[in-house]
Amino acid sequence: MADENISDLIERYLKEILADNEQVKIRRSEIAGLFDVVPSQINYVINTRFTIQNGYIVESKRGGGGYIRIEKVHLLDDIDVLNSLIDAIGNRLSKRDSETIVQTLYNNDLINRREVGIILAAIDKDAIDLNNSDLTDIMRANIMISILNRLRYER
Amino acid sequence: MADENISDLIERYLKEILADNEQVKIRRSEIAGLFDVVPSQINYVINTRFTIQNGYIVESKRGGGGYIRIEKVHLLDDIDVLNSLIDAIGNRLSKRDSETIVQTLYNNDLINRREVGIILAAIDKDAIDLNNSDLTDIMRANIMISILNRLRYER
DNA sequence: AATTCTTTGACTAATATTGACTTTAATTAT
DNA sequence: ATAATTAAAGTCAATATTAGTCAAAGAATT
Numbered sequence: 001m002a003d004e005n006i007s008d009l010i011e012r013y014l015k016e017i018l019a020d021n022e023q024v025k026i027r028r029s030e031i032a033g034l035f036d037v038v039p040s041q042i043n044y045v046i047n048t049r050f051t052i053q054n055g056y057i058v059e060s061k062r063g064g065g066g067y068i069r070i071e072k073v074h075l076l077d078d079i080d081v082l083n084s085l086i087d088a089i090g091n092r093l094s095k096r097d098s099e100t101i102v103q104t105l106y107n108n109d110l111i112n113r114r115e116v117g118i119i120l121a122a123i124d125k126d127a128i129d130l131n132n133s134d135l136t137d138i139m140r141a142n143i144m145i146s147i148l149n150r151l152r153y154e155r
Numbered sequence: 156m157a158d159e160n161i162s163d164l165i166e167r168y169l170k171e172i173l174a175d176n177e178q179v180k181i182r183r184s185e186i187a188g189l190f191d192v193v194p195s196q197i198n199y200v201i202n203t204r205f206t207i208q209n210g211y212i213v214e215s216k217r218g219g220g221g222y223i224r225i226e227k228v229h230l231l232d233d234i235d236v237l238n239s240l241i242d243a244i245g246n247r248l249s250k251r252d253s254e255t256i257v258q259t260l261y262n263n264d265l266i267n268r269r270e271v272g273i274i275l276a277a278i279d280k281d282a283i284d285l286n287n288s289d290l291t292d293i294m295r296a297n298i299m300i301s302i303l304n305r306l307r308y309e310r
Numbered sequence: 311a312a313t314t315c316t317t318t319g320a321c322t323a324a325t326a327t328t329g330a331c332t333t334t335a336a337t338t339a340t
Numbered sequence: 341a342t343a344a345t346t347a348a349a350g351t352c353a354a355t356a357t358t359a360g361t362c363a364a365a366g367a368a369t370t
Contacts, residue, residue: 005368007316028359038318043360048315063325065160066358115273117305122277127301128294135285139294142282150276155268160357162326183349193328198350203325218335221348251324288323 010035010042011049014070023071046070052149073153081108086148092137093144098123101144110151119147165190165197166204169225173211178226201225208243208255210262236263237307241300247292248299253278256299265306274302 004012010031017024032039046068050056055075060068085101093101102119105111111119121127128139159167165186172179187194205211205225215223230236240256248256257274260266266274276282283294 005316029357039358040319040360040362041317044316060359061325062323062357062359063160064327064357065163066325068359115270118270118273118302119277121301121305122274122298124301127297130290130294139283139285142284143277143298146276146279146282147273150272155272160326184347194349195329195351196327199326215349216335217333217347217349219337219347221335223349 006035006037007041007045007048010037010045014045014050018070018072023069025067025069027066028068042068052152055153057153073155075153076151079152081105081110082148082152086145089141089145089148091141092134093141094137095123095125095140098140098144101148105151122147161190161192162196162200162203165192165200169200169205173225173227178224180222180224182221183223197223203251206243206252206255208240208252208259210259230263233263233265234307236260236265237303241303244296244300244303246296247289248296249292250278250280250295253295253299256303260306274299277302 013031013035014024014026026042028039028042031042035041046058050058050070052073055073057071057073058068059071060066081104085104089097089101099120102111102116105119106113106116123140123143125136128143129136130139168186168190169179169181181197183194183197186197190196201213201223205213207228210228212226212228213223214226215221230239236259240259244252244256254275257266257271260274261268261271278295278298280291283298284291285294
């Protein structure tokens with residue numbers, strides 16, 4: 001417990017609030033001031049400790065009245081399939097492989113027919129085409145991973 | 156819930172009225188006075204929060220007895236909603252506008268909460284980012300249109 | 311010694327607020 | 341009737357107020 005750098009302290013501070021609340025809404029500069037660090041360190045703490053893998057989602061808004069909101073989400077129990085699918089996708093994902101993944105999701109009752117349609121529309125070749133099949137496969141991988149991560153929790 | 160910016164407060168004020176009425180008719184300077192802001196801020200609020208994507212149409216008149224009227228738009232059926240949303244998307248689509256669209260889909264019972272999450276994941280900034288914000292907005296427009304088109308016949 | 315993690319700050323991006331100037335419509339004066 | 345005045349709303353660019361990114365420097369760990 002005594003091994004604490006400032007990022008750890010900030011993490012602990014936020015998680016203590018999250019122990020009693022579903023979410024924290026902060027003003028970045030305030031927290032930075034509280035711990036006497038530069039504002040961007042708050043981003044560092046968030047990026048390293050409040051990821052979706054840890055069960056947190058983060059929203060923010062800039063400008064007057066801006067904020068950062070961290071929300072704890074409930075990760076589902078049976079997400080092994082999702083996790084292994086995420087792990088299996090590398091940087092690129094072919095159309096064919098993406099269809100296999102969607103089929104797997106459907107077979108495992110992780111998505112319904114309608115959701116199959118939506119996901120296939122989201123990664124549709126024409127939609128994400130960039131005149132560069134390499135880029136298209138990268139884009140497809142990114143989108144698929146983002147969706148799989150979303151399926152890992154419910155709100 | 157405190158600490159919202161004034162534009163959010165004005166938005167909320169108007170939407171509360173619109174919850175009970177089909178339309179609001181305001182005198183710009185009055186609302187500005189009520190919230191102690193400059194009159195043109197009312198235009199800012201309207202332009203950013205009461206767009207057609209949001210499901211509102213706005214009419215106004217200048218000169219003596221001038222006014223601004225905000226009206227909830229009433230589209231006949233789901234296809235109308237989808238068509239008008241598709242029409243409103245050009246080549247590019249900002250994050251903000253995309254969120255408005257998804258909200259409108261939800262408000263019109265065209266998608267459920269879970270589908271909101273999936274769609275937002277599909278167009279998430281980090282997912283479709285290619286280190287080029289121009290391309291990001293183009294990609295977001297393409298994906299959103301693809302999904303909207305899917306919803307058009309999958310229902 | 312090498313690698314990874316943390317801290318810092320300069321620069322960028324998004325959103326909100328303000329105010330000077332313009333346009334339109336109604337009212338009043340000629 | 342027509343012109344002048346007044347009373348609105350609209351536009352747009354400048355400024356203010358946040359948060360985000362990224363890379364370099366420093367610290368800790370392996």
